Amino acid sequence: MNTDTVAGTGQKQREVSAVQAQAVTVTGRERIRPESADVTGGPDRPAAEAVPLAPRARLLPALATVYRAQLSRARVARIPLLFVATFQSVGIMVLMRGVVDGGDEARAVVAGSSVLVVAFVALNLLAQYFGQLRAGRGLDYYATLPVPPAAVVLGAAGAYASFTAPGTVVTAVAGSVLFQLPLAHLWILAAVIPLAGAALAGFGAALGLLAPRQELATLLGQLGMSAALLLGVLPAGHLPAPLAWCRDLLPSTYGVEALAHTFRPHTDWGLVTADLAVCAVVAVVSLAIATRAYRRAAVR
């Protein structure tokens, strides 16, 4: 490897060369700072004797750590946006109150506006965040730590999804009061928020990580949210066929439907469960895609 010291008559000779090939065989072990000598400890180790690797971070602790860090970021930086999301939803309900009078339409408006808060944060803001992180080389931070990719994606998605909870609850309660819907089954939000949240956050993370440019990630996130707004809040019966198909493709729709069912006088729990199951499947698939996208984006 290194050629040895050429120690002549007390004065060490050193070869320096502007030639690339020789630049690596610099001689001389003299150090500027004497204290460095005691750690050098003789010649370099042979390559065969590999130094043991530090342990990996395990999935669950790493996930919890990312979750905690992301939630704290969201609290520092995103609280005003949560207010915006909630006001937007409450505003939509107030507007629709003049147009809609009770029945299925009212249920759809309240359920759609509530899930819209989830879409705003989990889909739109998370797509934006991952797009920005990727463009600003922020992914390097995670990529140079021994963290499972799933922990990064799930931790961030979970934090954004749970960050939406207060806004969603406020919107659902306000809407129920406004349209005189029963409050009894609102506990279903405890299932709707995590499942729709996971599905939309997975969708948002995948968009943010797959979009070739940051602006595109932001744009896609916002388009997704607009779609959730239009297709979720407008009563399904009035939509032309192509839009109705789009509505069926949008993951937020199933969260909206599940919540809307519980506002009926006689809730069909089978339908609620089926809708939530769709959310869960979409969540698993979209989070898996986002994890793959992260892996690809982190190492180029």
Added chain:
Amino acid sequence: MCTVRDLVKTYPATRARRGAPAAPAVRANDGISLDIRHGEIFGLLGPNGAGKSTLVRQLTGLMRPDAGAIDLLGHDLVRHPGRAARLIGYLGQESTALDELTVSLAAETTGRLRGLDARTARAERDGVLDELGLADIAGRPLKKLSGGQRRLACFAAALVGPRPVLVLDEPTTGMDPVARRAVWAAVDRRRKRDGTTVVLVTHNVIEAETVLDRVAVLERGRVIACDTPAGLKKLVAHEVRLELLWREGPPLHVPEVAALSESAQCSGRRWVLRLDPDLARSAVAALTGGPAFEALDDFTLTTPSLEDVYLALGGRTQGLVKA
């Protein structure tokens, strides 16, 4: 300890888009070979765009080289880039991921993600924040700190969780002398205590001369020299450097000044001359004793620095900083 052989990395050309002109392919690393020894502070010195970050991003597994080999502590990092995270503590040039966390949470999170359990991560966090004098601002988000404080906080995070190798990409950018000293003291402590090897990227020649054991000088993706700073400076030991700063224009009617102007590198009111020591002495005597002294704002006579070495080796830009 770490050997790099014939590393090549080319950024592909991009086609023109609206708002973004076409960019040709850039060969950012053009056959780089290095041997980094156990327990040394090894520097990569070069101007902006020399390819320093590109090199360390391959060392840290962030990018795959197009060709070449990297062996770190017996591990083939080209084949297993994922292992780099388990060997190296890395401080990148950007801090985007940590910006909205508090200093304390940034350090603790990094420790946890390096596989430490909660109690150890907290203990190491407290130790590092105390060591770097960050305890007072531990509760503030990085975003609300000054540039130098933020950099120091990122450095602190990079130190949490033991690693045999530290790779630091311009760690002291924007730091005042106090913070810089804290960084070098922390680096030195780890080297003495744990035998940590440090790879340091810099374009600051003073920093390079004072803290590095050995330095590789990079220019346009190639290593143009590699030795101890003292060894490199012997290349230009026969010269001294005379810098003149004129109040307004140089008084070219003075014969001594006119004579010097031929060999001077002029940039505005500033002249840089590399002279034989005897010549430099007589030039200084003539300038300070004669009528030219009136026109002189400031002058310095110094032994050559790594910047002079870089220029003597054929460095083409004026990109190195002396501060």
